[in-house]
Amino acid sequence: MFDPIEKLKEYVRHASVSADSKFADGMVGAQNFLTSLFKEIGFTVQSVPTALHPVIVAKRIGDKSWPHVIIYGHYDVQPADPLPLWKTPPFEPTIKGGRMYGRGTADNKGPLLAHVTAVGQLLEENPDLRLNITFVVEGEEEIGSKNFKNFLRKNKKLLDGDFIFMSDTGIPSPDQLVVTVGLRGMLAFEIELTGPKTDLHSGMNGGVLMNPLQALAELCATLHTPDGRVNIPGFYKDVVEPEKWEREQLKKAGLKKAAYQKFLGIPKFHTPPGYNPFEAIRFLPTLEFNGFSGGYQGEGTKTVIPSKASAKVTCRLVPNQTPENVKDAVFNAIKKRCPKGVTLKIHEQHVATPYVVIPPDRSNTPKHQAPRLAACFRALDEAAMEVWGKEALYLREGGSVGLIADIKTVLGLDAVMMGMFLPQDNLHAPNESFHLGVMKKGIATSKRVLGKLAAS
């Protein structure tokens, strides 16, 4: 069997930046690397073309009656810029202080390689392992998985597994395994207000018309209540209260308000009543302004009344909200409240459905769950105690990962998201690194989970 550290070095040397066509060689290099790697552990491999970067699919299929786990990962990485801030070359992996430095070490080459290593070791020890395994490794995660949903739609038969197993989420410390069981959804749009047909001189014309910037402020100011809730009728209608066990899991994570406030650098929190900040991020929807523009933004003064003003907005959604229902409620409120004297346009941008998966034996109101998914969670519970020496925590996160919702929508499959990167790993930033101790635990955990699953 290969040495996972040496393999990871080799993998990281392929500069597979999906966003930049100058890195085409690195993309092809990473694809070829994966093909060889999967062949080395006895898998059949195919490269499935998409409109941009192909998806690598590797299979080990035995008997149809066995459980079938689909392991997801991505071989593309973020651009390394700004290069001068790197202390070691981003595509020349360097080990220091128990970490491997290099672009993509943590996101997502190291975690994927942990699973491949686990599978390789398992099969070496037990060539007759009663488990069907499919690896699906895409090349566009860092550019929004643009073609992945289409790939899923076209290749349902390739992906007829029981659930997804993956590691592209985080853990709070090298001692605590966290399984992500929920992600917020998204509704992104832009409000554009048009007043006069051209920019006007504010001396010659100021005081006779509704200034689009003023209208924007007055409109946006109606969208929240003073206590921090979203002020739109029906916005919270479909929101499901978190269950008791979820609040308890979160408490066990031991997150500290004072440390979080210091990290944010804010004088005070501003959360809706009944929720602490860690709960609000995970269990409540939001409406956030991401950008305002309009008029003059340079140095000094320009006495202009702009023709247009706009606001970029994203709503984060939680179960059981849907982008469609929230869109109706939000757009209706905005249309109704838009000040007179300007013309409103709402530009729809992307959406993502919120996602949650309830692990078994925890909910007071247990839902029907696929038995093999439940078996995977139970195997993970046991493996966490064996490898990490304490219970795994099951937490929702505040972010949105569209591909998880896409997999659920297109394939009907849930995901077991076993965290493997740390807050210190500098994802998407200079000097990204991966904790090799966590990698070792990740390999051991994955190996036990898959072994238990095969034996179940």
Added chain:
Amino acid sequence: MFDPIEKLKEYVRHASVSADSKFADGMVGAQNFLTSLFKEIGFTVQSVPTALHPVIVAKRIGDKSWPHVIIYGHYDVQPADPLPLWKTPPFEPTIKGGRMYGRGTADNKGPLLAHVTAVGQLLEENPDLRLNITFVVEGEEEIGSKNFKNFLRKNKKLLDGDFIFMSDTGIPSPDQLVVTVGLRGMLAFEIELTGPKTDLHSGMNGGVLMNPLQALAELCATLHTPDGRVNIPGFYKDVVEPEKWEREQLKKAGLKKAAYQKFLGIPKFHTPPGYNPFEAIRFLPTLEFNGFSGGYQGEGTKTVIPSKASAKVTCRLVPNQTPENVKDAVFNAIKKRCPKGVTLKIHEQHVATPYVVIPPDRSNTPKHQAPRLAACFRALDEAAMEVWGKEALYLREGGSVGLIADIKTVLGLDAVMMGMFLPQDNLHAPNESFHLGVMKKGIATSKRVLGKLAAS
């Protein structure tokens, strides 16, 4: 005597763009042109250096007991960009359809030359004219008269006249003389709100803190009432109601609401109660947003909660408001209303005092007025009837011209602003031109005004 048209052509050929050091030759050319021109009509000339472009001062001083009129103008012009939009070369004057095309023809070379021509003709006809005349022609008007206030302070003795006579304002049509008798003042500042210490991911952190963009919207939304007034205690305290004659003069100007609305391209006007749009622009103060910025402004979506958000604001002021009193009222309201959870900074920018001069024989409550200023207004009334065949209109304008307030503040002198350019003259835009019929009337009017003044 010279031919004013030929002289204007020569003057316009000097590309005196004050904003761009590449046009240094044009600036010097215009200075030398003026020096020769003033010498040609018998004046003594000096070039008074400033921190950037010198001021040309030309004098014809006889007896101290005579009236002393100071004629203001500027020899610098706006940049000609974008050049491809010019139909004729901007610095090669071209006459077509009774207009001379070229950068600076209307702003301000033509109008100044009208006064110089008038003075030259007057002195040719009557070399013993009982009038002291000083021309003050600055070279930085198009870049905000940056050094002009300092020039005024240092050269009070050079400028010990009775009042200012000038033509750097507009008329609505070639048939109607308008004298500008008021300009709004200005208070410019920027509101800067800081929330978290760095930009944050709106998924990971959205819903727990006050977003600076939201705070900006909520703060700015408090600054106006629904009926279009500024919603700040004390804002209108010092505002003097326009006199009856002012509303009447405005009515005589025959401005049409429908045409103005079409020009602006707005679905409806939004003026405070009791004022039509033409009155609101001239007689009421405003608070206008000139620019919002903060967060992501590019294509698509970026899920960021920005660290900072800001708004550029200008208040236009009317008599007897002062920038200082308005600043106190506005800044106090903003400080009091700033939402919690963000830190407020107000960056002060420039200020200008509002200006108004009441022509004699019009006000129901006549104020004390310097007799020679009053004589000039009366001369202008008579000249308007003789040259234009109807009464001059005395109107305030909505814009701000800081140098007028500076002259009033530093020298204590009022200004008689005789309009000479038309809305069609394309000031500051490609294909600027000057109406030669208006120039001819301007010469005749100026000549009569100065002649009457000398005889008074």
